[in-house]
Amino acid sequence: xxxxxxxxxxxxxxxxxxxxxxxxxxxxxxxxxxxxxxxxxxxxxxxxxxxxxxxxxxxxxxxxxxxxxxxxxxxxxxxxxxxxxxxxxxxxxxxxxxxxxxxxxxxxxxxxxxxxxxxxxxxxxxxxxxxxxxxxxxxxxxxxxxxxxxxxxxxxxxxxxxxxxxxxxxxxxxxxxxxxxxxxxxxxxxxxxxxxxxxxxxxxxxxxxxxxxxxxxxxxxxxxxxxxxxxxxxxxxxxxxxxxxxxxxxxxxxxxxxxxxxxxxxxxxxxxxxxxxxxxxxxxxxxxxxxxxxxxxxxxxxxxxxxxxxxxxxxxxxxxxxxxxxxxxxxxxxxxxxxxxxxx
Amino acid sequence: xxxxxxxxxxxxxxxxxxxxxxxxxxxxxxxxxxxxxxxxxxxxxxxxxxxxxxxxxxxxxxxxxxxxxxxxxxxxxxxxxxxxxxxxxxxxxxxxxxxxxxxxxxxxxxxxxxxxxxxxxxxxxxxxxxxxxxxxxxxxxxxxxxxxxxxxxxxxxxxxxxxxxxxxxxxxxxxxxxxxxxxxxxxxxxxxxxxxxxxxxxxxxxxxxxxxxxxxxxxxxxxxxxxxxxxxxxxxxxxxxxxxxxxxxxxxxxxxxxxxxxxxxxxxxxxxxxxxxxxxxxxxxxxxxxxxxxxxxxxxxxxxxxxxxxxxxxxxxxxxxxxxxxxxxxxxxxxxxxxxxxxx
DNA sequence: TTGAAAGCGCTAACAA
DNA sequence: TTGTTAGCGCTTTCAA
Numbered sequence: 001x002x003x004x005x006x007x008x009x010x011x012x013x014x015x016x017x018x019x020x021x022x023x024x025x026x027x028x029x030x031x032x033x034x035x036x037x038x039x040x041x042x043x044x045x046x047x048x049x050x051x052x053x054x055x056x057x058x059x060x061x062x063x064x065x066x067x068x069x070x071x072x073x074x075x076x077x078x079x080x081x082x083x084x085x086x087x088x089x090x091x092x093x094x095x096x097x098x099x100x101x102x103x104x105x106x107x108x109x110x111x112x113x114x115x116x117x118x119x120x121x122x123x124x125x126x127x128x129x130x131x132x133x134x135x136x137x138x139x140x141x142x143x144x145x146x147x148x149x150x151x152x153x154x155x156x157x158x159x160x161x162x163x164x165x166x167x168x169x170x171x172x173x174x175x176x177x178x179x180x181x182x183x184x185x186x187x188x189x190x191x192x193x194x195x196x197x198x199x200x201x202x203x204x205x206x207x208x209x210x211x212x213x214x215x216x217x218x219x220x221x222x223x224x225x226x227x228x229x230x231x232x233x234x235x236x237x238x239x240x241x242x243x244x245x246x247x248x249x250x251x252x253x254x255x256x257x258x259x260x261x262x263x264x265x266x267x268x269x270x271x272x273x274x275x276x277x278x279x280x281x282x283x284x285x286x287x288x289x290x291x292x293x294x295x296x297x298x299x300x301x302x303x304x305x306x307x308x309x310x311x312x313x314x315x316x317x318x319x320x321x322x323x324x325x326x327x328x329x330x331x332x333x334x335x336x337x338x339x340x341x342x343x344x
Numbered sequence: 345x346x347x348x349x350x351x352x353x354x355x356x357x358x359x360x361x362x363x364x365x366x367x368x369x370x371x372x373x374x375x376x377x378x379x380x381x382x383x384x385x386x387x388x389x390x391x392x393x394x395x396x397x398x399x400x401x402x403x404x405x406x407x408x409x410x411x412x413x414x415x416x417x418x419x420x421x422x423x424x425x426x427x428x429x430x431x432x433x434x435x436x437x438x439x440x441x442x443x444x445x446x447x448x449x450x451x452x453x454x455x456x457x458x459x460x461x462x463x464x465x466x467x468x469x470x471x472x473x474x475x476x477x478x479x480x481x482x483x484x485x486x487x488x489x490x491x492x493x494x495x496x497x498x499x500x501x502x503x504x505x506x507x508x509x510x511x512x513x514x515x516x517x518x519x520x521x522x523x524x525x526x527x528x529x530x531x532x533x534x535x536x537x538x539x540x541x542x543x544x545x546x547x548x549x550x551x552x553x554x555x556x557x558x559x560x561x562x563x564x565x566x567x568x569x570x571x572x573x574x575x576x577x578x579x580x581x582x583x584x585x586x587x588x589x590x591x592x593x594x595x596x597x598x599x600x601x602x603x604x605x606x607x608x609x610x611x612x613x614x615x616x617x618x619x620x621x622x623x624x625x626x627x628x629x630x631x632x633x634x635x636x637x638x639x640x641x642x643x644x645x646x647x648x649x650x651x652x653x654x655x656x657x658x659x660x661x662x663x664x665x666x667x668x669x670x671x672x673x674x675x676x677x678x679x680x681x682x683x684x685x686x687x688x
Numbered sequence: 689t690t691g692a693a694a695g696c697g698c699t700a701a702c703a704a
Numbered sequence: 705t706t707g708t709t710a711g712c713g714c715t716t717t718c719a720a
Contacts, residue, residue: 006696006697006698007697007698007699008697008698016706017706017707017708018697018699018707018708019699019700019707019709020707022698022699022700023699023700026699032705032706033706034706035705035706038706052459052463053463053697053698054404054465054696054697054698055464055465056401056403056404056465056698057400057404057696057698057699058697058698058699059400059712060398060400060401060404060696060697060698060711060713060714061697061698061699061700061711061712062698062699062712063712067464074429075425075428075432076422076425076426076428076429077425078420078629081419081420082420084419084420084444085418085419085420085446088419088445088446097443097445097460097464098444099441099442099443099444100428100442100443100444101432101441101442102429115396116441118396119396119397119399120399120411120441121399121400259629259633262633263633266633266635284629285422285603285628285629285630286629286630286633286634289606289607289630289634290630290633290634291634291635291636292635350712350713350714351714351715352713352714360690360691361691361692362691362692362713362715363690363715363716364689364690364691366715366716367690367715367716370715376689377690379689379690382690397713397714398712398713398714400712400713400714401696401712401713401714401715402714402715403696403714404695404696404697404712404713404714405695405696405715405716406696406714406715407696689720690719690720691718691719691720692717692718693716693717693718693719694716694717695715696713696714696715698711698712699710699711699712700710701708701709701710702707702708702709702710703706703709704705704706704707704708
């Protein structure tokens with residue numbers, strides 16, 4: 001009872017060789033012209049003996065795991081949580097399992113998260129890359145391991161990726177604010193080299209320019225990555241108090257910045273949109289259902305996930321070996337967080 | 345360049361046998377009295393050749409993967425997302441990787457999610473079990489595979505588990521509402537046999553009784569599991585409209601019910617807490633930061649995760665083989681969603 | 689202090 | 705149509 005049944009056991013019981021059993025169990029009975037009677041016997045025996053193939057042995061032999069690794073910043077974040085869910089959903093359809101890791105948990109640790117997944121021999125990887133990951137990514141590319149980057153990418157790296165048009169997303173946001181009459185638009189973003197953020201910032205600058213608004217760099221707050229939630233709120237609060245009266249609208253470049261921002265605004269007693277207008281990149285439950293609803297630049301999370309899995313599986317199956325780039329569009333969801341400016 | 349370096353390669357380069365290399369690389373050089381010079385040579389060679397052990401071979405040989413499987417309802421849900429994050433964090437500390445699966449994605453599929461993880465030979469499992477999982481769980485127990493249930497458990501199954509005192513949590517909530525003067529307290533919950541929900545419902549009933557309030561079963565709305573978000577909102581909305589005027593407070597027994605509930609209330613134009621008071625089991629960003637803040641029964645998610653990993657790893661290391669049960673306490677977080685009742 | 693060799697469970701090339 | 709066998713990369717017993 002304790003040991004698992006192996007192919008050998010089945011072969012013994014059926015009175016045939018290992019090969020026959022292996023063939024039948026891999027669904028190649030017909031192809032190999034095993035008699036139907038034999039095939040049926042083996043199949044039912046396998047079921048009766050509760051046979052479950054040993055994946056190590058299989059993997060050792062074939063080099064395949066039917067598993068893909070997913071690396072995101074933080075699985076508890078709305079964007080990445082949903083992304084993970086959809087990735088799993090889509091992967092499941094195509095016969096793959098997902099192994100996920102949050103890179104944020106492992107920041108600064110000696111052990112490298114990507115290496116760890118490589119060690120586990122995933123068939124491929126979907127990665128929201130952090131800056132520290134570049135060397136490992138280069139190696140992945142060099143070794144031609146199937147990989148798809150999401151949310152951001154390295155321009156200098158020839159990998160497939162799925163992103164959105166961040167510049168346009170930001171531009172839309174600023175245009176929207178400007179149309180409403182806002183002239184003192186602050187930006188709260190992260191201090192990072194990651195493309196998606198760089199693009200969001202440049203979209204902001206573009207937007208100002210197109211609306212003939214000056215770019216005031218003191219209205220741009222760049223916050224360090226990886227701060228605790230409390231610290232994040234505190235930083236934003238300080239910025240807001242320092243700029244009291246000089247801002248009539250704020251654009252947050254991500255989900256968690258926006259959430260922290262709302263908390264900060266709440267703490268200093270600013271009312272949205274009466275005292276200040278707010279717009280955010282990324283949607284979530286709070287923005288959607290809170291009062292007031294927050295107007296957002298929304299990403300097509302499900303499509304991103306679906307595309308990423310699709311590209312990856314295509315790479316894995318070698319049908320396609322050139323890299324592919326998918327750039328999706330964001331959409332503005334108008335809610336109640338933007339007003340005409342009060343001070344003019 | 346294409347093939348990975350194996351122990352054999354290192355042995356060849358070092359001019360020693362496989363055994364020696366294996367010993368050194370497993371840190372048993374001292375123990376086996378390998379000369380320091382040799383050990384050093386092998387180690388540096390391994391690094392230089394970028395050696396990464398093949399986990400299949402290792403697993404095949406040792407039966408260990410240093411991986412634990414985590415099964416939750418839905419990774420994009422606030423509670424489970426955070427749980428997953430903390431599980432990963434804690435597992436990482438103890439040298440384990442996590443493989444997660446959402447059971448909701450796989451409901452009704454022929455392929456069984458737990459079996460799938462078993463196939464992948466996890467060292468152990470942390471599971472938020474669904475009702476359909478019972479047979480598989482029984483097998484896990486019979487085969488003495490390390491497993492810890494979370495959030496809910498099967499009383500008839502001798503497994504370790506980590507939960508909270510759901511009955512008390514609900515009781516606290518109802519007490520709180522009753523103290524505020526509410527007498528017409530509705531319950532919105534799921535239609536399920538899962539213990540945690542059964543307990544939350546009985547805590548509600550207890551609470552009514554203790555406060556000498558009648559139990560009106562038409563004020564209890566049980567909603568099917570696995571509905572789409574839209575359907576969920578619609579069901580709640582219908583319930584609310586049907587019971588218009590008969591309810592002065594609602595208690596939602598979970599996160600996603602509460603979120604859908606807020607959406608429903610929003611749609612029918614009910615103001616919280618003026619028109620109706622709201623209390624919810626589980627916290628999240630929307631409840632915490634939305635206006636008004638929602639008063640909640642909060643679970644110690646991080647402790648749950650930590651305990652679960654702790655129990656599991658102890659089981660895996662065989663230090664302890666009896667099952668352990670951990671029951672944690674919830675805490676009420678008072679915000680602005682509960683008022684004195686309007687109609688009396 | 690180190691090496692030879694068996695074997696974990698499976699697949700696939702080759703044989704019959 | 706089915707069987708024999710090598711070997712995937714690693715650990716570990718036994719031997720030297």
